[in-house]
Amino acid sequence: MNTVVKGIFFNADYQQEGQNSVIRIFVKNHQTSYAFRDPKFKPYFYIIVDQPEKRKKEIMEKKFAEFKIQDIQIVQKKLSPEQNEIPVLKLIFNSTAELKSARDAVMQFEFVRERREYDMPFAKRYRVDSGLIPLNEVTVKYDSETMELLEIKQEEPAKLDLRIGCFDLETHSPDRFSNPELDPILMASYVDEEKEIIWAEKKVNRDYAVLVKNEKELLEKLIETIREQKLDVIGTYNGDSFDLPYIKTRGEKLKVNVGIGCENSQPNIKRRGQENVVEINGLEHVDVYELTKILARFGVVNLIKYDLESVNEALFGEKKEKVKATEINQIWETGKNLERLADYNLEDSRATYRIAKEYLLTWIELGKIVRMPLFEVTRASAGILVEQLLINKSFEQNILLPNLPEEGTIGQRMLQSYEGGFVKEPEHGLHENMVVLDFSSLHPTIMISHNISADTLDCKHKECEEKNKAPTNHYFCTQRKGMLSSILEELFNKRIELKRKLKDLKKDSLEYNKLYARQYSQKILLNSFYGTLGYARFRWYSYECARAVTAYSQQYVKWVAEQAEIEGYKSLYGDTDSVFLKIPETKTQEDVRKFVEQINEKLPGNMNLEIENFYKRGIFVGKKGTEEAAKKKYALMDHKGNLKIVGFEYVRRDWSNIAKRTQKEVLEAVLKEGDTQKAIQIVKKAIQELKDGKVLKEDLKIYTQIKRPLKSYESIGPHVAAAKKAQAKGVRIEVGSVLEYIITRNGKSISDRAELSEFVKEGNYDSDYYIQNQVLPAVIKIINELGYTEEDLIHGGKQKTLSHFFG
DNA sequence: TAATTCGCTAGACCGA
DNA sequence: TCGGTCTAGCGAA
Numbered sequence: 109m110n111t112v113v114k115g116i117f118f119n120a121d122y123q124q125e126g127q128n129s130v131i132r133i134f135v136k137n138h139q140t141s142y143a144f145r146d147p148k149f150k151p152y153f154y155i156i157v158d159q160p161e162k163r164k165k166e167i168m169e170k171k172f173a174e175f176k177i178q179d180i181q182i183v184q185k186k187l188s189p190e191q192n193e194i195p196v197l198k199l200i201f202n203s204t205a206e207l208k209s210a211r212d213a214v215m216q217f218e219f220v221r222e223r224r225e226y227d228m229p230f231a232k233r234y235r236v237d238s239g240l241i242p243l244n245e246v247t248v249k250y251d252s253e254t255m256e257l258l259e260i261k262q263e264e265p266a267k268l269d270l271r272i273g274c275f276d277l278e279t280h281s282p283d284r285f286s287n288p289e290l291d292p293i294l295m296a297s298y299v300d301e302e303k304e305i306i307w308a309e310k311k312v313n314r315d316y317a318v319l320v321k322n323e324k325e326l327l328e329k330l331i332e333t334i335r336e337q338k339l340d341v342i343g344t345y346n347g348d349s350f351d352l353p354y355i356k357t358r359g360e361k362l363k364v365n366v367g368i369g370c371e372n373s374q375p376n377i378k379r380r381g382q383e384n385v386v387e388i389n390g391l392e393h394v395d396v397y398e399l400t401k402i403l404a405r406f407g408v409v410n411l412i413k414y415d416l417e418s419v420n421e422a423l424f425g426e427k428k429e430k431v432k433a434t435e436i437n438q439i440w441e442t443g444k445n446l447e448r449l450a451d452y453n454l455e456d457s458r459a460t461y462r463i464a465k466e467y468l469l470t471w472i473e474l475g476k477i478v479r480m481p482l483f484e485v486t487r488a489s490a491g492i493l494v495e496q497l498l499i500n501k502s503f504e505q506n507i508l509l510p511n512l513p514e515e516g517t518i519g520q521r522m523l524q525s526y527e528g529g530f531v532k533e534p535e536h537g538l539h540e541n542m543v544v545l546d547f548s549s550l551h552p553t554i555m556i557s558h559n560i561s562a563d564t565l566d567c568k569h570k571e572c573e574e575k576n577k578a579p580t581n582h583y584f585c586t587q588r589k590g591m592l593s594s595i596l597e598e599l600f601n602k603r604i605e606l607k608r609k610l611k612d613l614k615k616d617s618l619e620y621n622k623l624y625a626r627q628y629s630q631k632i633l634l635n636s637f638y639g640t641l642g643y644a645r646f647r648w649y650s651y652e653c654a655r656a657v658t659a660y661s662q663q664y665v666k667w668v669a670e671q672a673e674i675e676g677y678k679s680l681y682g683d684t685d686s687v688f689l690k691i692p693e694t695k696t697q698e699d700v701r702k703f704v705e706q707i708n709e710k711l712p713g714n715m716n717l718e719i720e721n722f723y724k725r726g727i728f729v730g731k732k733g734t735e736e737a738a739k740k741k742y743a744l745m746d747h748k749g750n751l752k753i754v755g756f757e758y759v760r761r762d763w764s765n766i767a768k769r770t771q772k773e774v775l776e777a778v779l780k781e782g783d784t785q786k787a788i789q790i791v792k793k794a795i796q797e798l799k800d801g802k803v804l805k806e807d808l809k810i811y812t813q814i815k816r817p818l819k820s821y822e823s824i825g826p827h828v829a830a831a832k833k834a835q836a837k838g839v840r841i842e843v844g845s846v847l848e849y850i851i852t853r854n855g856k857s858i859s860d861r862a863e864l865s866e867f868v869k870e871g872n873y874d875s876d877y878y879i880q881n882q883v884l885p886a887v888i889k890i891i892n893e894l895g896y897t898e899e900d901l902i903h904g905g906k907q908k909t910l911s912h913f914f915g
Numbered sequence: 916t917a918a919t920t921c922g923c924t925a926g927a928c929c930g931a
Numbered sequence: 932t933c934g935g936t937c938t939a940g941c942g943a944a
Contacts, residue, residue: 278935381916491917528920530943550944551919639918646918654919684921684944732924740922740943755923762925812940823927823938858926881925 109250115142116340117240118390119481121231122204127175129203131234133257134370134390135248138271138338141370141390144250144257149234150178151207152200153226154508157219161194166217167199167776173213178202187224189563189591193506195318196224204230221424224508228499235479236503240483240567243472245270245786268472272464273300274343274396275330276456277351278449280440281433284840288357292323294440295449296330299457312450319335324362328353334717335370339391341482342368344455345416346397353377367661382843385487392482396460399486401466406632412761412811413846420459423466469621471882474629477599490636491643497633499649501595510647523645526655529684530662532669534728536780537893539680541691542744543700544720545668547661549600550685551638554660555653556597557713561590562650565881578656579663592648600714603630625876636771661685668707668717675703681728683740688718697722721746725779727888738889746777757886761846767882774887784894789847791891791901798875808873809848809865814841826851829859834867851877 115137122840131146141573157163160182168180179200184193201207211226217810228236239440240246240262249259278295279286297306306314307326310469311319320326334342346352352375359366367374369834370390378385386393400419403409409422417430431439431452439449468482475485478496485493513521536872547553554560558576566573567585577583606627613620640646642654661684668685669679676695681688693701707717726744728737741755757763758771770791797803812827818841821828829842830849841847848865851874855861858881861874888898 219943260920489917494918525920531921531944546944636918639920639921641916645916658920686944731922738923755942757924759943760924762940821939825926827940843944 109252110249110258112249113140113142114245114247114267117142117242117244117246117260118340119242120234120238120259120481122234124203127202128228129205131231132389133234133260135246135391136340136370139319142248142339143255143370143390144260145255146234146257146438149237149406150200150202151204151230151233152198153207153211153222153228155197155199155214155220156187156194156222157197157223158221159219160197163217163219164177164197167197167214173206173209175202175206175209177206177210184506186505188510189505189507190567190588196508205584208612222511224511227512228509235481236499239479241265241479242475242485243270244476246761265476269672270340270468270472271300271338272341272343272461272468273298273303273334273339274345274454274457274464275299275334275335275351276345276460276462277354277452277677278436281437284433284838286354293326293354293358293914294436295453296326296456297450297453298330298333299454300339301462302589303337305333305334306450306452306453308446308450310440310446312446312448314450315451316454318606320902323358323363327358327362327364327366330355331359331364331366331368332571335372338600341392341394341464341468342388343394343396343460345460346395348386348395348398349384352393353384380487387483394464394468394471394482395488396463398641399471400463402486403467405490416459418458423463428459454734467579469625470628470632473622473626474632477626477629477633490632491646492594492638493633494636494640495647497595498591501591505591507591511548512647513645513649519642521649521651522896523591524651525661526642526651528658528831530665530682531684531739532679533739534681534688534737534742535678536730539690539726539728540724541693542680542723542726543689543691543697544686544744545689545704545717546720547664547671548716548718549634550664552596552600552634552716553713553715554657554664555593555637556600557715558656558660558713559584559586559590559593560653560654560656561594562648564588564590564593565650565652571863579659580652580656582652582656584656592637592641592653596634597714599630599634603627603634606630621629664715666713671707672703677703680726681739681742688726690791703742715881723747723752725782726892727775727779727890731895732885732889743775743779749780751776751779761811763886764810764878764882766794766798766803766878767886770883771806771886774890777893781794784892784896787887787894788892788896791887793885795879795901798878798883801871801873801875801880803875805868805871805873806868807849808850810850811846811848813846814843816843824859826859826862830864834864839864839866871894 114137118134120131120133122129129151131149132143133146134140164180164182177199182195182197183198186193211223214220234331244265245263247261250257275298277293280291295306295308295711306316307320307329308317309320309322320329328566356375368391369388373389376387378387400414411418412423417428419426420426431449431454436449439445471482471486474483478493479500480496499509501841527570546587546636564585566582569587572586573583576586606623610623641650643649652842665682665687673679676692677684678690679687680690704717705720723744724747726742728742731738744752752761753775757772758768773790774787777783777790797835817832818828827847827849831847835841849862850865850868851858851861852863852868852872853874891901
């Protein structure tokens with residue numbers, strides 16, 4: 109019987125039904141979660157041949173595999189954006205297995221010039237071809253007996269209030285890590301808009317606590333709740349590698365069906381590289397931990413550790429207590445302080461929920477732009493996002509995708525690196541009255557303004573060569589817009605328009621938040637394009653384009669500095685897209701504004717120079733071991749007294765707190781107060797504290813990441829040495845873990861003396877190391893700029909003040 | 916199995 | 932034990 113239903117389109121996958129691979133699409137409304145079948149859509153790929161009619165017959169007649177090819181169509185396609193359409197063969201199959209064997213078998217025909225789009229996963233193929241946008245509202249006509257999809261209509265996204273729920277487990281861990289084969293779940297918490305619960309076998313004196321009789325019941329209650337709440341999104345913190353695999357294994361042990369997906373389907377654990385991802389049909393699993401790491405990549409947060417406590421504090425400014433694994437065991441075994449554990453458990457779910465609520469909107473919008481389901485887009489890298497966007501555009505414009513490069517090609521590309529941005533060596537020392545100018549979205553605007561795209565490179569027109577030649581001598585078409593540049597331009601213009609609209613909306617209103625998220629996701633995409641051009645595995649890789657972008661960037665930034673010098677400013681420094689100027693006494697901030705305006709009048713297209721900020725005072729320091737000044741390292745103070753510290757040890761996690769704090773205090777004394785004597789006193793005090801043995805572990809820890817298996821290190825640095833020692837004591841050291849180590853007094857080389865902080869007793873540290881290798885190197889270059897030497901720091905020293913420098 | 920290059924610095928490593 | 936070179940990590944843009 110034909111039935112019609114409205115709902116939200118979530119995702120698509122496929123299933124094997126006998127000989128056929130059949131697409132399923134997941135559509136939900138608040139009553140039901142549907143999985144519709146779309147058997148009419150078949151796997152396919154293209155081949156390019158000279159005589160399509162003839163070759164089609166030949167292939168149809170020849171049996172080149174154990175199956176019969178379902179169909180071959182002759183279709184008109186462009187092989188690339190600048191070419192005309194030509195007929196190509198579309199080979200259609202009943203299953204992905206057939207496609208896979210045919211794409212190899214087809215190479216036996218010498219008339220096959222090329223294969224295209226033969227490696228696109230079937231579900232992704234469907235998402236591209238159907239044009240369905242995840243989380244849009246759809247009206248579906250279907251056969252209620254077979255669940256076969258008859259018609260699907262996409263409507264403008266209506267109001268979207270996704271139901272999000274988060275859960276978190278506390279598990280027993282007699283060893284260092286919980287083993288789901290052996291160790292039970294002790295507690296579970298669940299949080300959504302209306303519910304906050306924890307379940308535990310032991311009585312907990314909290315309103316939100318529910319007593320269960322055993323672990324089985326605990327798991328059943330959790331699953332039941334997730335099902336009852338009819339969620340759209342399930343959020344976890346590290347659920348990809350911990351919580352979801354854990355409940356799956358415990359479920360098998362305890363005979364509990366943990367199917368929380370559509371039609372109670374099980375969480376699907378997939379291997380992706382080194383890690384797990386867990387996908388659930390009809391219920392989007394968002395691992396907020398992964399989301400946080402992406403936020404970090406885009407600079408929303410910058411943390412040493414990405415545990416929930418640190419992230420929660422960084423994002424919301426709220427401290428959250430951490431209960432360590434050993435303590436969890438202890439609480440459970442003694443039955444004392446169960447409330448503490450329960451609170452912690454609940455807070456984890458709450459924090460996860462809060463982060464999801466706050467940031468999901470950005471990924472929802474991003475998912476809509478690139479047409480990726482939430483599950484995918486919350487785990488996607490910059491390269492994936494750009495690729496997906498280009499795939500969609502290519503399909504719309506009837507252009508076949510370029511093939512992925514082969515390993516040999518990738519190797520060649522990787523050998524061929526290219527020159528990047530320009531970094532000027534700064535004028536070291538203290539400077540007063542500065543302005544920093546920078547280009548807004550430099551790389552995207554260069555690509556748009558000069559129409560940089562592989563398909564516009566060195567076109568046939570004489571005129572383009574004359575009018576639009578990059579400093580590399582390659583040029584780009586001025587008559588037809590390039591594929592990449594036009595997508596960028598569209599994104600750019602939409603973003604400008606959105607930002608204009610945002611100005612009229614009330615902050616924190618629903619509409620504001622939605623549009624803000626959209627413009628932010630556009631920004632993410634805009635900034636991701638340039639890098640992919642030089643990425644060896646990218647389908648649209650173009651050395652010439654990548655190089656042209658950086659050549660232009662160098663040209664423009666040098667040009668601005670030159671113009672400024674001509675106008676009477678002194679160019680102090682610049683890095684890639686910025687120019688640091690000293691404003692002469694004869695000029696005002698208004699003059700700077702006028703100067704920038706003049707520059708902008710001369711810049712092409714949508715390129716734009718901005719005033720980043722005015723600074724009262726700034727310092728550039730010398731480089732170690734040479735006379736030169738260090739690049740990418742400076743500190744500035746604006747006219748409100750705000751300090752901006754860039755590149756210094758202060759911003760690096762692989763330096764101890766004591767060194768970082770001392771450096772910051774010194775910079776403050778110098779820039780804010782102009783007090784060099786104070787700066788020196790600060791250093792002396794830190795040295796004294798170290799000597800007295802008073803400094804706490806917290807201020808001595810050095811954080812360094814283990815980036816490869818311990819065995820494969822050629823050079824054993826302190827962090828590797830500490831890791832190896834810890835490993836011998838039974839600590840599991842994983843690739844990617846950030847270690848905290850301290851340099852102790854026990855041993856010869858620095859590595860010998862390095863120990864993981866957890867094994868170091870308070871007070872056991874090498875004060876000499878922390879003075880000579882941490883505090884002094886962090887401050888000496890600054891002190892030098894003030895006219896003092898290391899001698900002055902350790903011994904007496906002469907009297908000088910900043911007036912010495914500024915008259 | 917997923918964007919780029921430029922740059923600083925530490926500390927091991929290695930040969931004289 | 933010295934000094935140059937190399938490995939490694941992290942940050943800026």
